[in-house]
Amino acid sequence: MTSRGVRVSGEAGERSEGVVPQQSPEFRLRLPGASGVDRARGVLLAGVGTNGSRKFLLRAGSPARDRAMPSFARHFKGAHQRREELRAAGVLRRSERWPGWLELTEDVECGSPSAAAEVLVGAPRNGWVEWRTESGAPLSDFMEGVWSGPGRAWLVRGSNVSGVDLVQRLWLPEERVSLPAARLRPDIGQGPSKERLRAVVEEDWGTTATYNQKLELVEELHAFLSRMKPGDTVCTLSGGRFYIGEITGPAEQTASDNGRSNLRRPVEWQSTSHAFDELPEEIQQRLSVQHDVVDLTAVQPLLDGLGRTDEELADEADSLTHDPSDTIPALAARRELALPEPGQPLADELLVHDVEWLREIRELLWDERQIVLYGPPGTGKTYLALKLAEFLGGGPEQVKLVQFHPSYAYEDFFEGFRPREDPQTREVAFRLTAGPLRELADLASREGNRHVPHFLIIDEINRANLAKVFGELYFLLEYRNKSVRLTYSGDDFALPPNLFVIGTMNTADRSIALVDAAMRRRFAFVELSPRSEPTSGLLRRWLHRQGEDSRPADLLDALNSRIEEADFRIGPSYLMKNGVHRQGGLERVWRTKILPLLEEHHYGESLDIERRYGLSALARSIDNAGKAGESAP
Structure with missing residues (x-):
């Protein structure tokens, strides 16, 4: 070098x-x-x-x-x-x-x-x-013939060009970066328009390239010849190492063996390189895009900070800003993502029995980034998911909720074509429209937001055809440092590191066993069951805080003791309402909310639901148990 x-x-x-x-x-x-x-x-x-x-x-x-x-x-x-x-x-x-x-x-x-x-x-x-x-x-x-505008960053691949590693053979020793274009006519140099390049590629490559190959070639040639400019950052990979340099001059076309490097630009490479595995996750995501020329401007601040301390970055920035309110992009980009630690105030608010249980949920989210809260109806899954997300994300603005159902599809969840009216012509046409996941991902990946946690709550996640809804996104849930080509837009997309997913699953609606292995591998599953904390004592703690009698909690415990299948036991949420304590409120909720669930569960069985699960039957059993306890020696 x-x-x-x-x-x-x-x-x-x-x-x-x-x-x-x-x-x-x-x-x-x-x-x-x-x-x-x-x-x-x-x-x-x-x-x-x-x-x-x-x-x-x-x-x-x-x-x-x-x-x-x-x-x-x-x-x-x-x-x-x-x-x-x-x-x-x-x-x-x-x-x-x-x-x-x-x-x-x-x-x-x-x-x-x-x-x-x-x-x-x-x-x-x-x-x-x-x-x-x-x-x-x-x-x-x-500089004549140079693309105007702010500086950009680019990835140019050169470690395998017709089987040759040009990075080590040419780029680093001669301080260059190059692009192969063996069939390009010799009069094409710096600054051609994309329209001219389309015509040139169509004529010069003819039938030797497919339609998609020609489209890709036009984009790469236009970026290399017209959009790149002196002062732009250029990066490449070779042998598991990441190299960074600065473009210092215009593009030129020169003779090269087999046209491997006939388009060239001068570059001043930094003296040190970086191990790929040690790069920030967002840079790794961009590097996984399978093109020979990739725009890396979105991660420019992270590139600027590689190998430099906070003090060095602040010192460098002294000459670039006169406004003390300005932020240093490289310093702002390296602000670490963090999830706040739950404390006793949050446990008290959510009536959770032990703050350590909340901390375990936080650790699962940090490690896995996706969890599912599952259990019978009424166990507070959705409420807990929302409250946790708002606490960990810093407010409701960072939380989006979507509910799955049997007809929900990829186009609803991520992106697809939908009829939209043009506000000027009033004509209706199908336009590519972002779904809730794409919208939240775009918000989370904005500059300045990358250290802020964002949460997607998927309510009733098991009610949709998950393979159909997630599509290629299944891959990204497991490999967060990779990107994939999207089905409709054709964009290269990666899930931002600061995007977390919390799903809820009603086990009475569909068993957890019906969720495919791919789904279970990508999510951590946390049970909320009336038979264990924090759900089992939730109603009793709520009644105590409200200053009410604990009789409804006794009745719910007696009810669940008679339900053999754990997935059909009744959660406390049905009784955690002020209306339950008005005159006739408890009987009304029992008759219109709880008994219909149990009738559906025992559909087709010759079982007297009222006699087994009715309030009067349960009250008698509680009273008899109390009398038996009093008469015991």
């Missing part, structure tokens, strides 16, 4: 080839913490460096920081070495005008605007953006 080119103009035995274009303005650079210090000055040169990037000339008298970022020598060895060479030669020495700063005593020619900025700052810098004219225009505005 070569170092970034930096040399002093007019060194002994050497003549500078840098020529300042007549129309090139002078650019200025503000240094971090440079209050009372002049801005550095420089101009863009007409010449190009060994890898094709435009050279840049630093003017004598430009200030420089007297210290470098601690990790600068490790990640940017070439620029660090040149900076030290200039200091040793006395070209970069302590300033008499600005105490505590360094100053250039001669003009210095650099291999690129970014290399020039790094020599002065002692930290990575995007020179195409940070070198600006007196009026504030960035240097990139003065």
Whole structure:
């Protein structure tokens, strides 16, 4: 890997080839913490460096920081070495005008605007953006044929191009990135429109490529030739290592063996690489997209923070913002996702017997990210899921509830085509419409939201055809660091790390055994049953808090003791209502809510439901048991 080119103009035995274009303005650079210090000055040169990037000339008298970022020598060895060479030669020495700063005593020619900025700052810098004219225009505005707009990040694959690892053979040693286009006509260079590329690809590739291959090729060529620009971040993978660099010049077409690398751009690669397995999950998701060129701009802040401490990032950002309310994207992106720890106040609010039970639910969510609360009707599954999600997510805004039913489908849950009226023409047409999961995933993945937990509550999750509803999303539930190509939109999609799923399942409606193995493997299952805590004593605790008599709890316990199948026992929610304690309220709920459930359960059996489960029968059994207890010695 070569170092970034930096040399002093007019060194002994050497003549500078840098020529300042007549129309090139002078650019200025503000240094971090440079209050009372002049801005550095420089101009863009007409010449190009060994890898094709435009050279840049630093003017004598430009200030420089007297210290470098601690990790600068490790990640940017070439620029660090040149900076030290200039200091040793006395070209970069302590300033008499600005105490505590360094100053250039001669003009210095650099291999690129970014290399020039790094020599002065002692930290990575995007020179195409940070070198600006007196009026504030960035240097990139003065490059012809370059896509305008903010910087972007790109993945370009090169570890297996016709069986050759170009990353190790060409890209790193010669500081390049390339794209194979063996059939592309030679007059196509920097900046063609997508429409022109469609016509060129159709004509040049003809029947040698399928329709889909041509579509993909047009997108890749347009990104590489027209959308990428100097200053953009470029990344690649090779041998399980992740490499990051900066594009430093325009695209060019050149001859190469078998057309493996005939489209090339100059790149300044960082000196260090990163293990793929240690990358943040969101970066791994993006890298799993199966295209040769992938837009990584959504994870740009995470890329900027790789290998750098919080202090280094804050120091780097000093020169980029004047507003103390501004956030540093790389620091904001690395804010860790966390689920708050449940305490006794939450246990008291939910009437849970032990706060440790709530903490176990939190740990299951953290480890698995998907759980199912299952049990008989009335055990408080949906209520508990909502309250837990609101507590762990920080409020109801981060919680979305959807209820499954037999006709529910993938198109309802994730995305599909639905009739929609155009607000202007009033015409109705089928349009791709996002479902609740897609909407919540998009919200959770927004910049600034990635450290905030978001929850999807799926009520009655077992009432739908789960394989039909989830489709390819089944894969993502288990492999959160991967992405898949969506059925309708064709987008590459991954579930955000901060998206959690809580399902509820009524075991009286359908047995848990009917849920397929794929579903059970992807969810942790937590039982809420009247036979065990926190459900068994829930009604008694609620009655005590309400200041009511415990008689309804005694009746419910007596009822459940007569129901042999655990999945059909009655939960306490039916009796946790104020109306139960009005005149005739208990009898009314028993007659209209509880007995009909038991009649359905015993349908076809010659059983007297009232005699076995009626209030009067249960009351007599409780009274008789009490008298028997009193008469016992």
